[in-house]
Amino acid sequence: MDIRQLTLEDFDARAELGMYAFQYRKSTEELEKEKQDFKPERTWGLFAEEQLSAQLTLLPLQTYIHGQVFEMGGIAGVATWPEKRRQGLVAKLLEHTLQQMNEAGQSISFLHPFHFPFYRKFGWETYIEYRKYTIPTNKLPAKVHVEGTIKRGIRDLELLNAIYEKYAAHYNGTLVRDTERWERKLPSGDELFTAVYYNPKDQACGYLIYEIADQKMNIKELVYLDERSRQALWTYIANHDSMVTEVNLQAPINDALPYLLNDPRIEQQVVPYFMARIVNVKHFLEQYPFTVGKVESLSIRVNDSAAEWNNGIWDVLINDEGKAKVSRREALPEGLQQDLWDHSDIDTDIQALTVALIGYKRPLxxxxxxxxxxxxxxxxxxxxxxxxxxxxxxxxF
Structure with missing residues (x-):
C-alpha cells in the first residue's frame, strides 16, 4: 500500500470514487470545470496495487476559539470502494492525515461525520449542535419599527465578511472565511438573495442570505451584531408574509428566538453537526487563551490511541495573564518513587479534553x-x- 498526495493525473479516479461513494453524478462539463479548480495537493489517496482505493481531502483552514484564530485541518470527502471497506484503509489514511496536520502546525481538526461512532475511534468528538426552525409566517417575530435601513442585493463580499468576522469571533468553532469560501457561499448568477441592515449612522450591522421557492423562505445565514439589527432583519423577514407561508433556518444552539416569540410552539430540532479533535495537545494548550487569574498549575494525563505524541502526562502552568506553559513528563527524576511520578491531577482522553477546551461541555x-x-x-x-x-x-466542507 502507498499513501500519497494526488496529482492531476489522478483526477478521474478521484472523481469516480467520490461520485460512487456519495451517490451523485456530474456532467462532462461539470467535471471539466471541477478539474480546472482541482487542488491535488489537498487530497490524499491510499493506493493498493497502484489503484486508488481510499481518499480524503485535507483543507488548510482557520477557526475562531475565544476570539483567537487557530490553524485547523478540515477533513472532507472521505471515501473508499465497497469491496475495500473494513480492511482498515480509511484508518490508515486518518492516522497519516493526523501526522500531516501535526507537522503543518494545525493544532485542531474538524470534520462532518457520516457516522459519529466511526470517527470517535480516531479521537474526534461532537463539538456542535444547532437549532433547526420551521416557522409559519403567522408565528414570526412581531414587526417593529427600527431606525436605519435595509438594502437588498448587496454582494460586497468584503462588507459581508466584516460583519461576519465580528459575529463569528463571539463563537467557538466558526471558520475564518477567505474570498474563495465567500465566492462558494454566494456564487455569481445563483438564486440567493441578500439583505444588509445599516444603522442610523450608516454602519452595516447585520445581513441575511436567503432563497425563496415554493412559498418558503429558506434562510442560509442570519447574522446580526446587536438587538437593533436582529429586530430589523426579522421585521424584513416578516414583511414577506404575503409571499411565503413558512420560514426555515438554522441557528446557534443558544439561540433565544423561541423565548422571544409570542407563540413559541414552532417546529424545532436539535441537530448534531460537526466533530472536532485536538491534534497536538501541547501546541493547542500553549496557544489557548485561558482567563486571567492567579498563577496555577495542574497535570493532565491524556489518552490518545490515534496520535501517540499526545499520550502521557502533561504538566500545565497557567500564568496570571492566562497563558500556559506545557511540558510532557518524561524521565523519572533520581530518588523519586515511580508511583508518585506517574500521578496526575486529571485523567481523560483526547475527546473529552477537546470538548471542554472548545466550550461544548464544561469540566464539571x-x-x-x-x-x-x-x-x-x-x-x-x-x-x-x-x-x-x-x-x-x-x-x-
Missing part, C-alpha cells in the same frame, strides 16, 4: 459523567480558567 459536567477523573480541585481550576462560550458553525 465531564467530571460528573466520569469523562474526567482525578482531583476535584484541579477540575475546579479548569472550570474557572476555561472561558464560557458557545460552539457554532455556519459552513460545511
Amino acid at each position: 459536567e465531564l467530571c460528573s459523567w466520569g469523562k474526567w477523573t482525578g482531583k476535584l480541585e484541579a477540575v475546579y481550576i479548569l472550570e474557572s480558567r476555561i472561558p464560557v462560550a458557545t460552539t457554532h458553525l455556519m459552513d460545511f
Whole structure:
C-alpha cells in the first residue's frame, strides 16, 4: 500500500470514487470545470496495487476559539470502494492525515461525520449542535419599527465578511472565511438573495442570505451584531408574509428566538453537526487563551490511541495573564518513587479534553459523567480558567 498526495493525473479516479461513494453524478462539463479548480495537493489517496482505493481531502483552514484564530485541518470527502471497506484503509489514511496536520502546525481538526461512532475511534468528538426552525409566517417575530435601513442585493463580499468576522469571533468553532469560501457561499448568477441592515449612522450591522421557492423562505445565514439589527432583519423577514407561508433556518444552539416569540410552539430540532479533535495537545494548550487569574498549575494525563505524541502526562502552568506553559513528563527524576511520578491531577482522553477546551461541555459536567477523573480541585481550576462560550458553525466542507 502507498499513501500519497494526488496529482492531476489522478483526477478521474478521484472523481469516480467520490461520485460512487456519495451517490451523485456530474456532467462532462461539470467535471471539466471541477478539474480546472482541482487542488491535488489537498487530497490524499491510499493506493493498493497502484489503484486508488481510499481518499480524503485535507483543507488548510482557520477557526475562531475565544476570539483567537487557530490553524485547523478540515477533513472532507472521505471515501473508499465497497469491496475495500473494513480492511482498515480509511484508518490508515486518518492516522497519516493526523501526522500531516501535526507537522503543518494545525493544532485542531474538524470534520462532518457520516457516522459519529466511526470517527470517535480516531479521537474526534461532537463539538456542535444547532437549532433547526420551521416557522409559519403567522408565528414570526412581531414587526417593529427600527431606525436605519435595509438594502437588498448587496454582494460586497468584503462588507459581508466584516460583519461576519465580528459575529463569528463571539463563537467557538466558526471558520475564518477567505474570498474563495465567500465566492462558494454566494456564487455569481445563483438564486440567493441578500439583505444588509445599516444603522442610523450608516454602519452595516447585520445581513441575511436567503432563497425563496415554493412559498418558503429558506434562510442560509442570519447574522446580526446587536438587538437593533436582529429586530430589523426579522421585521424584513416578516414583511414577506404575503409571499411565503413558512420560514426555515438554522441557528446557534443558544439561540433565544423561541423565548422571544409570542407563540413559541414552532417546529424545532436539535441537530448534531460537526466533530472536532485536538491534534497536538501541547501546541493547542500553549496557544489557548485561558482567563486571567492567579498563577496555577495542574497535570493532565491524556489518552490518545490515534496520535501517540499526545499520550502521557502533561504538566500545565497557567500564568496570571492566562497563558500556559506545557511540558510532557518524561524521565523519572533520581530518588523519586515511580508511583508518585506517574500521578496526575486529571485523567481523560483526547475527546473529552477537546470538548471542554472548545466550550461544548464544561469540566464539571465531564467530571460528573466520569469523562474526567482525578482531583476535584484541579477540575475546579479548569472550570474557572476555561472561558464560557458557545460552539457554532455556519459552513460545511
